[in-house]
Amino acid sequence: MAIKQNSVVTMHYELKDAQGEVLDSSKGQEPLVYMHGASNIIIGLEEQLEGKTVGDNIEAVVSPEKGYGLPVEALVQQVPAEAFGDEIEQIDVGMRFQAETEQGPVPVVVTGIEDGIVTVDGNHPLAGKELHFNCSIAEIRDATSEEIEHGHAHGPGGHQHD
Ligand code: ZN
Numbered sequence: 001m002a003i004k005q006n007s008v009v010t011m012h013y014e015l016k017d018a019q020g021e022v023l024d025s026s027k028g029q030e031p032l033v034y035m036h037g038a039s040n041i042i043i044g045l046e047e048q049l050e051g052k053t054v055g056d057n058i059e060a061v062v063s064p065e066k067g068y069g070l071p072v073e074a075l076v077q078q079v080p081a082e083a084f085g086d087e088i089e090q091i092d093v094g095m096r097f098q099a100e101t102e103q104g105p106v107p108v109v110v111t112g113i114e115d116g117i118v119t120v121d122g123n124h125p126l127a128g129k130e131l132h133f134n135c136s137i138a139e140i141r142d143a144t145s146e147e148i149e150h151g152h153a154h155g156p157g158g159h160q161h162d
Helices: 043-049 081-090 145-150
Strands: 007-016 022-025 032-035 057-062 076-080 096-101 104-114 117-121 131-142
Touching (some): 043 057, 043 131, 076 081, 081 117
Antiparallel strands (some): 007 032, 007 131, 057 131, 096 104, 104 117
16 A cells, blocks of 8 residues: 555655754654645655655655745744743743744744843744654555545554543
């Protein structure tokens, strides 16, 4: 069976950046389970997994445009330290939190604190990065009609509905 639209795929993966640093990996953990063609994973990886079969080992290089996009300047904001109130004591570079915006909560990372100004970046941490995946396909099955309706895989490694 080859990976196609609405296949439920179980795979192990390792993600490195262009410098070879490991960013994410399923090694030593449960494999990733996703439904193909349902935007469960980034499009650039999905394209390169199409047609692969169990046992295949795939090296896939994904451009930022087909990965997590390019960084958007507007998502980088300068916030006066006073806006954090007493919590400013806990704010440090590299810290992540949810910023309340008019569009709802957005995950941001603190990228700088200087002269009473805190710089926060709401871009995805992998925005602008070329992604180097190594994937090994462990299992492929057809999605159930319920999974297709929901747009995600169910069962072990998939979406759990309580
Ligand atoms: Zn579901």
